[in-house]
Amino acid sequence: GQQVMQIPQYQHVQEGEDFTTYCNSSTTLSNIQWYKQRPGGHPVFLIQLVKSGEVKKQKRLTFQFGEAKKNSSLHITATQTTDVGTYFCAGSRNTGNQFYFGTGTSLTVIP
């Protein structure tokens, strides 16, 4: 299957610091989705990126899709304790319903 890697695997930050997770695919993606999974919870959809070089913002979250459509990033400005969880990217090589989740980045925010 598709290889979608994320770095870092774990990140501990002080509340108020910024956080970035990077998603890298071994193949060109048609689109990419981002999900957040709280401890003990289920993945919750955050956003979908489709176009090369696309940048989307949701309040303190900024999502970017690389020009070559093989990588993506999620940046959180001024983290809060509510940002705690694991952030997954999910890439699709073909347009449609077949998404492969990245390895995830677990974020801990220290108050």
Next chain:
Amino acid sequence: DTEVTQTPKHLVMGMTNKKSLKCEQHMGHRAMYWYKQKAKKPPELMFVYSYEKLSINESVPSRFSPECPNSSLLNLHLHALQPEDSALYLCASSPFRFAGSSYEQYFGPGTRLTVT
């Protein structure tokens, strides 16, 4: 109603048992999915149904048998499982308005399965 429900929440079964997991959504979504998630790992795609037809099977062993009786329901029948099949089984649904387009997936809370 933007909720995907799954039953049961927890299931313990022996290796010779037959059990089923159930998933339901009433959002009118025509794509439904089964994922398997081990602790501290990402969800792994197992099956995708589009318009009640199995469209993707990620080479899942035959001891897992999916079924989509109607557009709101998705089942996963389990038989002769192994201890390594213990995991969180997540169901998801998404709109399917145009073939070849991708949409957000809504996940249920999952069934935590333990095989003894």
